[in-house]
Amino acid sequence: ATWRFVTEEVQGQVQYVYAEEFAKRISEKTDGKITVEPYEYGGLGTETDQVAALQGGAVELAVMSPGFTGNMVMEGQIFALHFLFPDSVEKTQEILNTSEALNVDLVKQYETHGITPLAFWTEGAMAWSSNKGLREPADFDGFNMRIQESPLMQESYKAYGASPQALPWGELYTALDRGTVDGQENPVFFIYDAAFNEVQDTVTLSNHNNYVAMTTVNTDWYNSQPENVQNVISETVDEMQDWVYDEQDRQNTEYAEAMENDTDNPTEIIELTEEQREEFRKLALPIRDYYRENISTVDGAILDKLEEEISAVTE
Numbered sequence: 685a686t687w688r689f690v691t692e693e694v695q696g697q698v699q700y701v702y703a704e705e706f707a708k709r710i711s712e713k714t715d716g717k718i719t720v721e722p723y724e725y726g727g728l729g730t731e732t733d734q735v736a737a738l739q740g741g742a743v744e745l746a747v748m749s750p751g752f753t754g755n756m757v758m759e760g761q762i763f764a765l766h767f768l769f770p771d772s773v774e775k776t777q778e779i780l781n782t783s784e785a786l787n788v789d790l791v792k793q794y795e796t797h798g799i800t801p802l803a804f805w806t807e808g809a810m811a812w813s814s815n816k817g818l819r820e821p822a823d824f825d826g827f828n829m830r831i832q833e834s835p836l837m838q839e840s841y842k843a844y845g846a847s848p849q850a851l852p853w854g855e856l857y858t859a860l861d862r863g864t865v866d867g868q869e870n871p872v873f874f875i876y877d878a879a880f881n882e883v884q885d886t887v888t889l890s891n892h893n894n895y896v897a898m899t900t901v902n903t904d905w906y907n908s909q910p911e912n913v914q915n916v917i918s919e920t921v922d923e924m925q926d927w928v929y930d931e932q933d934r935q936n937t938e939y940a941e942a943m944e945n946d947t948d949n950p951t952e953i954i955e956l957t958e959e960q961r962e963e964f965r966k967l968a969l970p971i972r973d974y975y976r977e978n979i980s981t982v983d984g985a986i987l988d989k990l991e992e993e994i995s996a997v998t999e
C-alpha cells in the first residue's frame with residue numbers, strides 16, 4: 685500500500701522532515717510493505733485546500749495547523765489563545781502529550797468533520813516580525829497583521845488594536861514585501877527559513893503562544909484499517925513526539941543564531957521584558973471569555989478542562 689502524507693511546509697522544514705521520518709519508520713516496521721509519500725506544501729493548493737484533501741480522502745495523512753480549520757472546527761481555535769500554555773515550550777509539549785481535553789475531547793470535535801488528530805506537537809514559541817518593531821500594544825494600532833483562517837486569531841489581534849487579515853503562507857512573503865500586510869507571527873525557524881527576515885526589519889520574541897501542529901488522518905480511512913495497521917501508525921506517532929520536539933528545538937536554536945549573524949539581512953531582535961508581556965497578557969485574557977461565549981459549541985468545556993490541566997503542570 686501507498687499512503688499520501690501532505691504537510692504545510694517544504695523540504696527541510698519541521699513538518700516535512702516529520703513526514704519523511706514517519707515514512708522511514710513505517711517502511712522499516714512493515715518491511716517495506718507500506719510506503720508513505722510525503723508531499724510538500726504547494727502542490728495540493730493552500731493549507732485549507734489540504735484540509736479538504738484529507739477530508740475527501742485524496743490524502744490519508746496530513747500535518748495540519750488548527751488555524752486553518754478555524755471556520756469549521758470551532759473548538760480547535762483554542763490554540764489561538766495567547767498566554768494560555770506555560771511560557772516553557774517543553775512544559776507546553778508535556779501538556780499537549782497528556783491533556784485529556786485535547787487528546788479525547790477535542791479529537792472528538794475534529795472527528796465529526798472526518799479528521800482524526802493522532803497527536804499535537806509544538807513547532808516552537810511564536811514571534812512577531814515587522815518593520816516598525818512591536819514592543820507594546822500601541823504598536824499594533826492600525827497594524828495589518830497576517831493571520832490564518834481563524835476568527836479567534838482575528839479577535840486576539842483586534843484586542844491589541846490591529847487589523848488582522850487571513851492569508852495562506854504561500855502569499856505571505858510577497859504580501860510583506862509589498863506592504864499589503866505589515867507583519868506576521870511564526871516560530872523563529874519558520875521566519876528565517878521562509879526568508880521573511882529579508883522583507884522585515886525586526887523580530888519580537890514575544891512567546892505569546894506556541895505554534896501547534898497536529899498529525900491527522902482521514903477518520904473513515906483510519907477506522908477501516910486492520911487493528912495491527914492502526915497500531916503501527918499510532919505507535920509511530922507516539923514515538924515521534926520526542927523526536928519532533930528535538931527537531932523543532934534544533935531548528936529554532938540554529939535559525940535564531942543564523943538570523944542574528946545574517947549580515948546581508950540585518951534583523952533587530954527584540955526581547956520583551958515581563959512587564960511588556962504583561963501588557964499584552966492583560967488584553968489577551970478576556971479573549972478566553974470570547975472563546976467560551978462566541979466560538980465554543982460546548983460552552984467552553986474543553987477550555988475549562990485544559991486550564992485545569994495546565995495549572996496542574998505549572999503549580
Ligand code: 6CS
Binds near residue numbers: 895
Ligand atoms: O504561517 C503559516 O501559515 C505556516 N507556518 C508554519 C510554521 N507552518 C505551516 C503554516 O502554514
